Amino acid sequence: MSDEEHLAERVEFIHDHFQTDAIVERYIEGRELYVGVIGNHRLQVLPVWELSFTKRVGEARPIATGRVKWNSRYQKRHGIVTGAAKGLSEAKQEAIQHLCKRVYRSLMLTGYARIDLRLTEAGQLFVMEANPNPQLARDEDFAQAARAAGLEYGALLQRILTLGLRFEPTRVG
Numbered sequence: 001m002s003d004e005e006h007l008a009e010r011v012e013f014i015h016d017h018f019q020t021d022a023i024v025e026r027y028i029e030g031r032e033l034y035v036g037v038i039g040n041h042r043l044q045v046l047p048v049w050e051l052s053f054t055k056r057v058g059e060a061r062p063i064a065t066g067r068v069k070w071n072s073r074y075q076k077r078h079g080i081v082t083g084a085a086k087g088l089s090e091a092k093q094e095a096i097q098h099l100c101k102r103v104y105r106s107l108m109l110t111g112y113a114r115i116d117l118r119l120t121e122a123g124q125l126f127v128m129e130a131n132p133n134p135q136l137a138r139d140e141d142f143a144q145a146a147r148a149a150g151l152e153y154g155a156l157l158q159r160i161l162t163l164g165l166r167f168e169p170t171r172v173g
Helices: 003-018 066-070 072-078 090-106 141-148 153-166
Strands: 031-038 049-053 080-084 112-119 125-131
Touching (some): 031 090, 031 141, 049 141, 090 112, 090 125, 141 153
Antiparallel strands (some): 049 080, 112 125
């Protein structure tokens, strides 16, 4: 069975058994990067953060599933860590942050959001998702990246609240 036949079979299974649409994504090999953006008009882009699989075993693709994101025992067992992206040139970091600002503005996001990307070995960037409500817990990626940028947790939360209170939608037409 070809990959396309297997895919069509799986989509049909989802339609038949769950009575819902199916989303199909193409896997892109590369580094998984996260970039927080804060602001309404004037934007602050946080340092580039990375999800790393330090104990990658066999052919399993490193995908950020629910267990990868939320199960601390699973994370420890499989060496899954997040932190400031290492080994990126200053120019590459700036290019990533610039792209994230463009995505944020293009989607008319406000307050705060996290842009998720893949960076291939060849240096090509793919935007995977714009998350308009990322996890804000003190020990999660967004707050950790903010701390790395000099914005402590309490100040981060206050800034997000202030941005929300000051937000005024732009009228079109």
